[in-house]
Amino acid sequence: MFWTMLAKEIKQLLRERSELLTLLLMPIILITILGSALQGMMSPGAAGAGNLETAVVMEGTLDESLLQLQEHLASEGMPPEAQEALLEEAEQVSVPEMFAEMLASLEAEGVLSVEVLDEAGASTEAYDGVWYFDETYREQTWRQMLLQEELPDPVAVEASGQFGIIEGITDAFFNELNWQKEAAYLASLEEEAVPEPVQTEVEIQQLDNRSAITSFDYYTAGMAVMFVLYTATFLASTAHTERRSYVFHRLLTSNVPMWMYLAGKGGAGVLLALVQLAVIFSFSSLVFGVSFQHAGLTAVIAAGLALTVGSLAMLLTAVNYRLRNEQASALFASAGITMLAFLGGSFFNVSQLSETVAAIGRLLPNGAAMQSLLAVMGGAGAGLIYPMLLSISVFCLLCAGAALLVFPRKEGL
Amino acid sequence: MLEVMDVTKTFKERTAVSRVNVFIEKGEIVGLLGPNGAGKSTTISMISSLVAPTEGEIYAGGYSVKKDRTHIRRMIGVVPQEIALFQDLTAKENLRFFGRAYKLKGKLLQERVRYVLDIVGLTDRAGELVKTYSGGMKRRLNIAVALLHEPELLIMDEPTVGIDPQSRSYILETVRELNRTKNMTIIYTSHYMEEVEYLCDRVYIMDHGEIIAAGTKRELKAMLMEEDSIVVTLSRSAGDIAEVLEKREDITRVYTSGNEAVIAAKKDAPVLEAVIQWTRDAGVDIQSVEVRSPSLEDVFLHLTGRTLRE
Ligand SMILES: Nc1ncnc2c1ncn2[C@@H]1O[C@H](COP(=O)(O)OP(=O)(O)OP(=O)(O)O)[C@@H](O)[C@H]1O
Numbered sequence: 001m002f003w004t005m006l007a008k009e010i011k012q013l014l015r016e017r018s019e020l021l022t023l024l025l026m027p028i029i030l031i032t033i034l035g036s037a038l039q040g041m042m043s044p045g046a047a048g049a050g051n052l053e054t055a056v057v058m059e060g061t062l063d064e065s066l067l068q069l070q071e072h073l074a075s076e077g078m079p080p081e082a083q084e085a086l087l088e089e090a091e092q093v094s095v096p097e098m099f100a101e102m103l104a105s106l107e108a109e110g111v112l113s114v115e116v117l118d119e120a121g122a123s124t125e126a127y128d129g130v131w132y133f134d135e136t137y138r139e140q141t142w143r144q145m146l147l148q149e150e151l152p153d154p155v156a157v158e159a160s161g162q163f164g165i166i167e168g169i170t171d172a173f174f175n176e177l178n179w180q181k182e183a184a185y186l187a188s189l190e191e192e193a194v195p196e197p198v199q200t201e202v203e204i205q206q207l208d209n210r211s212a213i214t215s216f217d218y219y220t221a222g223m224a225v226m227f228v229l230y231t232a233t234f235l236a237s238t239a240h241t242e243r244r245s246y247v248f249h250r251l252l253t254s255n256v257p258m259w260m261y262l263a264g265k266g267g268a269g270v271l272l273a274l275v276q277l278a279v280i281f282s283f284s285s286l287v288f289g290v291s292f293q294h295a296g297l298t299a300v301i302a303a304g305l306a307l308t309v310g311s312l313a314m315l316l317t318a319v320n321y322r323l324r325n326e327q328a329s330a331l332f333a334s335a336g337i338t339m340l341a342f343l344g345g346s347f348f349n350v351s352q353l354s355e356t357v358a359a360i361g362r363l364l365p366n367g368a369a370m371q372s373l374l375a376v377m378g379g380a381g382a383g384l385i386y387p388m389l390l391s392i393s394v395f396c397l398l399c400a401g402a403a404l405l406v407f408p409r410k411e412g413l
Numbered sequence: 414m415l416e417v418m419d420v421t422k423t424f425k426e427r428t429a430v431s432r433v434n435v436f437i438e439k440g441e442i443v444g445l446l447g448p449n450g451a452g453k454s455t456t457i458s459m460i461s462s463l464v465a466p467t468e469g470e471i472y473a474g475g476y477s478v479k480k481d482r483t484h485i486r487r488m489i490g491v492v493p494q495e496i497a498l499f500q501d502l503t504a505k506e507n508l509r510f511f512g513r514a515y516k517l518k519g520k521l522l523q524e525r526v527r528y529v530l531d532i533v534g535l536t537d538r539a540g541e542l543v544k545t546y547s548g549g550m551k552r553r554l555n556i557a558v559a560l561l562h563e564p565e566l567l568i569m570d571e572p573t574v575g576i577d578p579q580s581r582s583y584i585l586e587t588v589r590e591l592n593r594t595k596n597m598t599i600i601y602t603s604h605y606m607e608e609v610e611y612l613c614d615r616v617y618i619m620d621h622g623e624i625i626a627a628g629t630k631r632e633l634k635a636m637l638m639e640e641d642s643i644v645v646t647l648s649r650s651a652g653d654i655a656e657v658l659e660k661r662e663d664i665t666r667v668y669t670s671g672n673e674a675v676i677a678a679k680k681d682a683p684v685l686e687a688v689i690q691w692t693r694d695a696g697v698d699i700q701s702v703e704v705r706s707p708s709l710e711d712v713f714l715h716l717t718g719r720t721l722r723e
């Protein structure tokens with residue numbers, strides 16, 4: 001009977017065009033839209049934030065660089081008062097120092113941890129991301145920005161680890177810097193020359209074998225863990241229809257035990273979710289080149305998600321039966337899933353908003369699964385999925401237990 | 414075959430069924446008649462072990478509904494009042510699904526599906542989605558599902574609600590045929606008198622949760638042996654005819670509905686004169702007059718003062 005029920009759910013789903021649209025087409029469309037729109041714009045702390053270890057390597061000190069600048073100004077024959085003023089300004093806008101300052105404030109927010117090193121050649125193996133500023137960097141950027149000298153762009157070297165967070169931070173910083181320069185220019189229009197944007201060429205190097213997360217990776221994970229939940233609400237809503245149309249009563253009079261009915265819903269949830277994930281993942285992989293790095297781990301995560309969907313389908317079915325309407329599953333579909341997706345980081349990384357909220361999100365099965373997927377996409381090892389397994393096991397047990405408690409025994413079906 | 418003994422069902426405050434007794438022998442077709450809300454469906458739910466009686470006992474084939482649910486469920490087939498089918502599966506898929514629920518498999522399942530499709534005359538349309546079916550076809554499939562496991566007792570809860578006359582007579586013939594050829598015991602619930610009158614040997618009449626009369630058709634009508642029913646159709650609303658006529662000794666009851674007045678009068682009483690007198694006074698024309706022997710409808714009218722579909 002179990003398999004008969006599974007087969008029935010699948011047949012029904014295949015004939016429900018609007019449901020198919022929600023379950024398969026919507027996530028694919030959203031991955032395409034969000035992935036393309038936010039391509040290369042992954043903001044700081046886009047994912048996996050919190051335990052990123054970074055380092056800034058600055059060759060030479062600020063004072064040394066100021067001295068060099070002064071020598072340069074003197075050789076250009078600038079009067080001493082003007083030199084004084086310019087040096088003061090230069091001290092304020094030293095790019096490596098500003099960059100380190102920004103990292104320090106990110107550290108204060110708990111996004112990452114940063115160490116400032118003063119010597120190249122320091123071991124960088126231990127970090128998820130490292131930025132190098134060589135000893136000529138300060139002077140070169142000053143001459144570009146303050147003297148409008150035409151110089152080749154200074155080069156900042158960025159070694160990037162996982163999650164695309166490193167590029168994100170670099171982009172955000174230099175965009176901000178240019179924006180400030182332009183704003184300053186607009187505020188003082190008597191200056192003639194348009195300030196030169198700081199063109200920093202960023203060279204990206206791969207750090208060990210971990211790879212960067214693209215926006216397509218991010219939203220494949222985000223949308224998959226979100227839309228898979230709609231399978232549970234679909235099943236709960238067909239369950240409601242089955243009660244209303246007395247199909248369920250018919251099953252009871254044919255001696256199908258009640259638990260079998262619930263189990264059928266759960267099993268269908270697991271199966272449909274697996275199929276759904278397989279479709280979404282295959283699509284992203286084929287069209288956007290999303291790489292899951294480790295097939296086995298991806299399968300484990302998918303299985304965990306599928307179990308989540310199965311137990312959720314059971315719980316929602318049971319609640320619908322208990323309340324004798326489908327408000328519970330409808331509410332979950334309209335508000336609950338969006339909320340879970342938001343907390344879990346399906347739309348953007350909530351740790352930008354609040355670290356507490358993000359921590360809650362990581363406890364949710366969808367959030368946990370998403371983090372694990374991103375970790376696997378970033379090339380992390382099996383260790384990263386243990387928290388997810390724990391979170392999902394607890395969630396499934398709670399749901400299934402609650403479903404059995406809530407499902408009406410016999411009276412008043 | 415079936416014994417329903419002093420069964421009562423109370424939902425919170427409302428008593429839906431009150432001290433009902435029903436006894437049915439193997440091979441009988443028994444009608445359960447009553448207006449909306451009489452408690453027919455609730456009684457059936459208790460017999461089919463879906464709802465537990467608040468009080469009383471039910472036995473079917475010697476099994477107690479309380480203790481041997483499994484056996485009882487295997488024995489009976491229930492045609493629910495609602496279309497209990499998957500609308501987005503085909504007839505065949507529905508039958509296969511429910512057949513498997515009855516633990517039928519393989520060849521046997523195929524055979525049974527083919528057989529019940531044939532009985533309800535849906536073989537040609539078996540591959541179509543149920544939601545594309547007409548009301549009558551859905552009703553027929555609703556019956557077919559209940560026949561899959563060859564039940565000894567078939568309980569039909571208003572199997573002909575809202576369908577065309579053709580499907581209705583098809584269903585009535587099917588029921589008769591099942592009873593005749595398979596000696597299937599059948600409980601037939603309806604608020605259509607004619608159907609019950611046509612099909613059933615014995616009839617239980619329910620109202621407000623109680624059995625208000627039971628017996629063979631002949632026995633029930635015997636209650637009205639001393640009466641004639643005179644149906645008068647007038648050219649306009651029958652108005653106060655009841656008030657006037659009920660004053661007479663030889664008229665037991667007058668029931669009016671629109672242009673029609675049903676007058677229950679002592680056998681051979683000279684009531685027509687009185688009717689004609691009334692129409693003259695009221696300035697109404699008589700369009701037709703019919704004197705008929707009492708029907709079950711009249712029995713119900715006699716017992717409750719209301720018609721069944723009121
Ligand atoms: N689950 C329930 N909870 C509360 N009241 C109920 C329930 N089921 C039935 N009733 C009430 O019991 C009474 C009998 O209902 P029932 O469905 O048995 O009538 P019925 O004779 O089948 O009527 P119909 O011809 O309309 O189908 C009604 O007043 C109904 O409102």
Ligand SMILES: [Mg+2]
Nearest residue numbers: 453454494570
């Ligand atoms: Mg009913």
